[in-house]
Amino acid sequence: MALAIFDLDNTLIGGDSDHLWGEYIIAQGLVDEKAYRRQNDEFYLAYQRAELDIDAYLKFALSPLPERSEAQWQRIHQGFLREAITPIMLPKALQLLDKHRQQGDYLLIITATNGFITRPIAEALAVDHILATDPELIDGQYTGGYLGTPCFAEGKVENLHHWLQDHPFDLHDSYFYSDSINDLPLLLEVGHPVVVNPDPALEQTACDKQWPILDLREPA
Numbered sequence: 001m002a003l004a005i006f007d008l009d010n011t012l013i014g015g016d017s018d019h020l021w022g023e024y025i026i027a028q029g030l031v032d033e034k035a036y037r038r039q040n041d042e043f044y045l046a047y048q049r050a051e052l053d054i055d056a057y058l059k060f061a062l063s064p065l066p067e068r069s070e071a072q073w074q075r076i077h078q079g080f081l082r083e084a085i086t087p088i089m090l091p092k093a094l095q096l097l098d099k100h101r102q103q104g105d106y107l108l109i110i111t112a113t114n115g116f117i118t119r120p121i122a123e124a125l126a127v128d129h130i131l132a133t134d135p136e137l138i139d140g141q142y143t144g145g146y147l148g149t150p151c152f153a154e155g156k157v158e159n160l161h162h163w164l165q166d167h168p169f170d171l172h173d174s175y176f177y178s179d180s181i182n183d184l185p186l187l188l189e190v191g192h193p194v195v196v197n198p199d200p201a202l203e204q205t206a207c208d209k210q211w212p213i214l215d216l217r218e219p220a
Helices: 017-027 033-048 054-062 070-088 091-102 115-125 154-164 181-187 200-209
Strands: 003-006 106-110 129-131 135-138 141-146 175-178 192-196
Touching (some): 017 033, 017 054, 017 070, 017 115, 033 054, 054 141
Parallel strands (some): 003 175, 175 192
Antiparallel strands (some): 135 141
16 A cells, blocks of 8 residues: 555645635625735745745644634535535546546655635545645634644644654655645655746656646546
8 A cells, every 4th residue: 555645735626725714705895805815825826936924824724714613614615515615626627636546555645724614625536635734723712823833845844754753655656736836845755856847947856857747636
């Protein structure tokens, strides 16, 4: 059994769930439209430039959660999953997951997007496990804080190595699929890095290193 690791946003799905969640709660009237969209867009552009302050972003992204209970947010998320995420699931990505599943591989998503947003998506994709930055939850109420080291850039490597203490896979035999230059630290850790519909910086790196480049957005 090999370990097959996947980024989520713009890799397994054809969009960014973090940014889409911001747009969804704006459309639902749950946050101030003008102010929230401006900050949401600014953080997304910073991510694309590989300049994201992950602590500042997580504080922003998690700030609405204390305003409602865990149960209320779960109901809202069900609509988000149905309306915003299911339509952008990529048939070729689903085929790739199934290929590894049929090989007997262990399927792991590792994502910078917080676990409130991504754990239901991982469940819908039927992967074995997900590593994400989880929001702090106390007695059924979100605090607006988060737990542990943010699962972003070098933090993905740190969180993966911590997880591997109890799941002894060999990274030299492992795969990691990603679209983003932010994931270069983890791509360098595995024996089988694979680039998926990459951003320009990662595409250049992949060409230089002769890494495989996949297009999961073309028709299946």
